[in-house]
Amino acid sequence: MGTAYGILAVSVLCVAVHIDNCDLNHNFGYFCRYSRPTFAQKLPVSMSTDRFLMLLYFLPLAAVFVWYVRRQLRKESYSRTTLETAEESGLTEPPTLHPDIDRNVCIGCGNCVAACPEHPEHVVLGMIRNKARLVGPSDCIGHGACKAVCPVDAITLVFGTARRGVDIPQVKPDFETEVPGVFIAGELGGMGLIGTAIEQGRQAMESVIRLVKKPHKNPLDVVVVGAGPAGFSATLAANAANLRIRTIEQEELGGTVAHFPRSKLVLTRPVELPQVGKVKFKEVQKEQLIEFWREVEKKTGIDISYRERVDSVQPTADGFVVQTNRQKYQTRAVLLAIGRRGTPRKLGVPGEEKNKVVYRLTDPEQYRNLKVLVVGGGDSALEAATSIAAESGTSVTLSYRSAAFTRAKLKNREKIERMSQTGQLRVMFNSNVKSIQDDSVTIETAGTVETVPNDAIIVSAGGILPSKFLQSIGITVVTKHGTA
Numbered sequence: 001m002g003t004a005y006g007i008l009a010v011s012v013l014c015v016a017v018h019i020d021n022c023d024l025n026h027n028f029g030y031f032c033r034y035s036r037p038t039f040a041q042k043l044p045v046s047m048s049t050d051r052f053l054m055l056l057y058f059l060p061l062a063a064v065f066v067w068y069v070r071r072q073l074r075k076e077s078y079s080r081t082t083l084e085t086a087e088e089s090g091l092t093e094p095p096t097l098h099p100d101i102d103r104n105v106c107i108g109c110g111n112c113v114a115a116c117p118e119h120p121e122h123v124v125l126g127m128i129r130n131k132a133r134l135v136g137p138s139d140c141i142g143h144g145a146c147k148a149v150c151p152v153d154a155i156t157l158v159f160g161t162a163r164r165g166v167d168i169p170q171v172k173p174d175f176e177t178e179v180p181g182v183f184i185a186g187e188l189g190g191m192g193l194i195g196t197a198i199e200q201g202r203q204a205m206e207s208v209i210r211l212v213k214k215p216h217k218n219p220l221d222v223v224v225v226g227a228g229p230a231g232f233s234a235t236l237a238a239n240a241a242n243l244r245i246r247t248i249e250q251e252e253l254g255g256t257v258a259h260f261p262r263s264k265l266v267l268t269r270p271v272e273l274p275q276v277g278k279v280k281f282k283e284v285q286k287e288q289l290i291e292f293w294r295e296v297e298k299k300t301g302i303d304i305s306y307r308e309r310v311d312s313v314q315p316t317a318d319g320f321v322v323q324t325n326r327q328k329y330q331t332r333a334v335l336l337a338i339g340r341r342g343t344p345r346k347l348g349v350p351g352e353e354k355n356k357v358v359y360r361l362t363d364p365e366q367y368r369n370l371k372v373l374v375v376g377g378g379d380s381a382l383e384a385a386t387s388i389a390a391e392s393g394t395s396v397t398l399s400y401r402s403a404a405f406t407r408a409k410l411k412n413r414e415k416i417e418r419m420s421q422t423g424q425l426r427v428m429f430n431s432n433v434k435s436i437q438d439d440s441v442t443i444e445t446a447g448t449v450e451t452v453p454n455d456a457i458i459v460s461a462g463g464i465l466p467s468k469f470l471q472s473i474g475i476t477v478v479t480k481h482g483t484a
């Protein structure tokens with residue numbers, strides 16, 4: 001609106017300038033530039049030619065004014081709808097670092113809205129009553145670009161909200177925790193984004209290198225947990241320094257990035273990747289980024305143990321024992337680069353160990369012509385079910401233990417409703433998976449047990465957050481409620 005009034009002011013100014021530069025002959029008390037009157041003397045103006053000329057100025061400017069106001073109103077209405085949808089779906093909590101906007105300081109310039117790198121794919125920030133507002137909190141991933149462009153410092157980047165705290169482990173500037181020998185890098189420490197994770201992984205490993213230079217009796221210098229951007233970069237740095245290292249990853253290379261939707265445009269910044277040098281990507285498709293990291297993995301010969309999960313870290317006389325689901329490792333130092341997504345929650349039913357059971361959807365195409373069960377009731381479960389059901393030849397069942405999808409976005413709920421009405425997928429509310437067989441799955445619904453033919457299962461039942469794991473190691477976790 002400020003801009004709208006600005007446009008109006010410019011209109012008036014233009015008319016004044018016109019008056020000031022008028023060289024027409026007239027007799028109505030109008031003062032032109034030849035007589036150089038004061039501005040006060042020029043008023044009032046009353047002559048038909050000038051009225052016409054004034055209209056000539058005013059009309060286009062008034063049209064621009066109206067267009068601008070309507071555009072702002074449309075944007076505001078869109079922002080309000082986005083916010084209402086988020087509130088209706090209970091998606092009001094930002095997962096990580098996010099802007100806290102001081103509405104008393106905000107001047108409504110809209111710079112933050114324009115600067116958010118998630119736009120237009122996700123509407124994170126919007127303008128309501130001429131002030132910036134976090135309208136899509138759950139889509140905010142903590143770029144922090146909004147804060148950088150705010151001309152009046154109305155934005156503070158914070159963790160958690162009054163309603164939901166976010167657990168942040170205490171980490172020193174050299175990335176060591178209060179447990180000497182245990183380090184943390186990447187999003188787990190609170191700062192999201194790929195570039196930051198890569199940078200922190202490299203820097204944390206420099207601290208590890210300083211520590212393990214001193215003699216110790218452990219077979220390994222360091223165990224890196226996680227092969228997302230932070231763990232990958234740390235592994236390369238350790239490899240360059242010839243450390244005795246083991247990197248353990250419960251899933252696959254790339255961490256959270258590997259689970260981005262297909263073809264997602266990843267926005268990042270140029271970074272220094274150990275053993276590679278400057279990597280200048282700014283915008284790159286998820287698949288290309290992962291492919292690039294795979295190439296680096298191959299060329300450098302680093303050894304990452306995939307499908308291995310770290311369950312505990314216990315201190316010893318001069319290091320730690322790291323227990324995984326496969327074996328124990330004795331090491332001088334541990335670098336935790338496990339992100340914040342946690343470990344996927346399991347169903348805990350017989351047959352869950354089969355290869356056909358996965359915990360995240362990567363590519364719906366791979367399920368063509370298959371009978372698929374999706375378990376869960378959040379957005380990721382609904383999105384997995386609808387995207388697979390859209391593939392040819394699929395037969396999709398969505399099993400959810402509650403009576404309604406109250407945790408999911410409206411647009412996902414509507415899509416499920418449409419697809420189940422047209423028979424493209426089947427929804428089983430109040431249902432629980434009981435057992436998994438090679439070519440079927442047994443599901444119980446309100447006391448009735450049914451065996452459904454099945455080729456693949458995707459469990460989207462949320463994750464177990466890393467806080468408990470950190471506390472079990474002795475690391476203090478501080479719960480932040482909207483503070484930096």
Ligand SMILES: Cc1cc2nc3c(=O)[nH]c(=O)nc-3n(C[C@H](O)[C@H](O)[C@H](O)COP(=O)(O)OP(=O)(O)OC[C@H]3O[C@@H](n4cnc5c(N)ncnc54)[C@H](O)[C@@H]3O)c2cc1C
Pocket residue numbers: 141185186187188191192193194195197225226227228229230231248249250251252254255256257260265266267268308309310311337338339340341342343
């Ligand atoms: C939808 C979405 C979009 C995003 N878009 C962007 C973007 O465009 N640009 C950007 O810069 N950032 C983006 N981000 C943020 C970015 O993905 C993360 O900040 C970054 O991946 C953090 O890297 P990390 O290495 O710290 O953790 P992660 O990438 O989360 O990696 C952690 C790894 O640790 C493993 N792990 C966890 N626990 C264990 C265990 N006990 N044992 C063994 N392994 C374990 C996990 O399997 C995982 O592979 C986005 C995030 C999301 C959710």
Ligand code: SF4
Pocket residue numbers: 101105106107108109110111112113131132146149150151152153154155
């Ligand atoms: S950039 Fe700052 S002043 Fe401008 S709309 Fe956003 S919060 Fe308000």
